[in-house]
Amino acid sequence: MKSFTKHLWFNTKKRRDYIHITDQINDLVCQSEIQEGFCLVSAMHITASVYVNDNESGLLEDIDEWLEGLAPVNPDYKHHQTGEDNGDAHLKRMILGHQVMLPITEGELDLGPWEAVFYAEFDGRRKKRVVVKIIGE
């Protein structure tokens, strides 16, 4: 059994942003030289998501508008009594999920033709990490 661990850093200019990271993950899978295994991609900050969906700009706008409808920016979250202002970000990240597990088969990500991996930021403009851990052989 082999393991391979890297941390990716993100620092978005906008408070909310959606970054396509499939190519970065592919590069790490190559570096790992693991042929059969699992690749975990997981946000280490609790106001961000990692998810799989279409890499299509209209859909990214739809997702952002939809999340704002389901978990709106709102000054009244009890979490804000701590001095924070990102209650919506903690909730939005639950809808999309914070991690995905990608199968590796014959040395490559075993993804469908339209599966694209995204880092979704809901409280950006500061450095945040994603862990990529691959286990296999």
Next chain:
Amino acid sequence: MKSFTKHLWFNTKKRRDYIHITDQINDLVCQSEIQEGFCLVSAMHITASVYVNDNESGLLEDIDEWLEGLAPVNPDYKHHQTGEDNGDAHLKRMILGHQVMLPITEGELDLGPWEAVFYAEFDGRRKKRVVVKIIGE
């Protein structure tokens, strides 16, 4: 370490459908002959889900109605400017999630008595794949 990979195909008659697949996954776990490990079941198309919940027909109707409330069919999604009409399906699939990881203990799925694995289709009537990958020993 052993690995085992199969792809399941689905082609639903209805646009939205919920298919109980625990028995199919169990069969693959037996075929794999893996005693201790993890079994990933992941939709390879981005308008479908794989999730775990109760195998009860009333609940399946509740889930469908609930998802339609949270992410309705709507002609106004920006994604539809590409010619697609399945914006709701891309969003519904985010609520239920697109994958589950099932533990295998002593050669069997280590599930609770009511845990049932489902493939949920939100834009059916065409062939779609699910990857089942098992890693263990």
Next chain:
Amino acid sequence: MKSFTKHLWFNTKKRRDYIHITDQINDLVCQSEIQEGFCLVSAMHITASVYVNDNESGLLEDIDEWLEGLAPVNPDYKHHQTGEDNGDAHLKRMILGHQVMLPITEGELDLGPWEAVFYAEFDGRRKKRVVVKIIGE
């Protein structure tokens, strides 16, 4: 490859409750003596969640209120024709998800500074299980 499996039991006094379990998971990771691997934490009952977010009491109240808005207690769920009264719990658990996969690096959970693992109960006051399975070496 090594594997390690334990089941945690919960029996909450309240119907809905949110229990911080990071320390319990850490203890199991230590017991497993696995240095590099994956730790699956998965609810075995279908009206409960396991998720990662902030361990902050205001946010826990926000999450509970938000889930009640998205998937309210309601006598009209079709699932209730079976005699059950927990339709909302089956839906709430889909929002937060029922499992997380935690990376283990150099013998410890590889989590961000604010990542906290929670067991969320939506139909409590009875015994329920969570499986913790670690695979690695």
